[in-house]
Amino acid sequence: MRAIRCMKASIFSKLAAIVLIFASISSNAKPLVLSSLQPLTLIAQEITGTAANVDTLLPLTASHHDYPLKTSDHTRLKQADVILWVGPELESFLQKPLGNLEANKIITAYALAGIYWPKSHNVGAHKDSHDHAQDPHLWLDPRNAIVVARALTEKLANIDSINSTYYRENFRLFDEKVQKLDEKLKASMKPLAGIGFVVYHEGFGHFVSHYDLKQLDYVTYTPEQKPGARHLHQLRLILANEAKCIFLEPYGDTQSARDLAQEFKLRTAVVDALGSQNVSNYSQLLERMSDAFLTCLTN
Ligand SMILES: [Zn+2]
Ligand SMILES: [Zn+2]
Incomplete structure (x- = not known):
């Protein structure tokens, strides 16, 4: 009897120990x-x-x-x-x-x-x-x-x-x-107001609006869509007359935008809205974007 009770007690204490270990792992x-x-x-x-x-x-x-x-x-x-x-x-x-x-x-x-x-x-x-x-x-x-x-x-x-x-x-x-x-960014990008540009995909509205930049158009609405003929026609008029720069993106296929830049002899710069290129914190993501706009839109 004693031996059995003793065994039961020891099994119980082992179980209790295991439960405690699991509890402490999860907490x-x-x-x-x-x-x-x-x-x-x-x-x-x-x-x-x-x-x-x-x-x-x-x-x-x-x-x-x-x-x-x-x-x-x-x-x-x-x-x-x-x-x-x-x-x-x-x-x-x-x-x-x-x-x-x-x-x-x-x-x-x-x-x-x-x-x-x-x-x-x-x-x-x-x-x-x-x-x-x-x-x-x-x-x-x-x-x-x-x-x-x-x-x-x-x-x-x-x-x-x-x-x-x-x-x-x-x-x-x-x-x-x-x-x-x-x-700081508001002050540094202030001189860019009124200088027109085109982005690759329609993904920069928040940045453009907040910093009062002059986006004229986009090449494609989302990277997955091919721009339609009518849109391309309007885009070409804008590129010929008003745009100073086309902003490319580090991801996806932006060859069509590169071709347009070459055809209209426009500058290009890469904007990385996703912080996918060696960006280690959020501030850096914004600073790199602002650098791209400043570089491409300033003489
Ligand atoms: Zn997007
Ligand atoms: Zn629209």
Whole structure:
């Protein structure tokens, strides 16, 4: 009897020890933020610091408008503690998979209260048939980066309350830093007002509107679409008369834009709205973009 009771007790204490070990593993694990795109990752990293991990769903070379999710991507979505994406207006391929997940762990940037939107679409008199939903490339307005960062801060403070002060302090520093940079960029790009240019795809409305730049047109509406004949006709008139520069992008096939630049003897510069080229933080993404505009539009 005694021996059996003793064995039972020892099995019980072993089980208890195992349970304790598992409990401590799960409480020590850092929360995982999975963001859809690199620029959202850059914003998230400012808040998570060393207290949470951030991972990016899409590879840097993938199109941010259309991406075939792999089985492993679905697993990553399930395992993440927080998912940060723009919304169905940009990453339509995520709408269905996210619909099956717990809504509480998803931050949809496009739907956040307080997001700033560009002044009306300033692409002259074009008559394309696309609908004019708001430009979803919203991270290109620094004020929106702050709105997104604030939402993530509160989400993390909620699920990882032990680090809430740390997340909120990171947010305060990010907010301050981005506002300072914004003032600096406004001042440096002020002389560019009124100098016309064309972008490769219609993805820069937030930057253009916030910094009062003069975008005349785009080559293609999204990188996946081929521009129509009527659009190209209008574009050529603009390139011949008003444009100083065509902005190319580091991803996708921008050969058609390069050909146009050559034909009309226009300058080109690469703008990297996704921070895909050795950009290590959000401020750097904005600074590199501003450098590209300054270089191409200044004599
Ligand atoms: Zn339009
Ligand atoms: Zn885009």
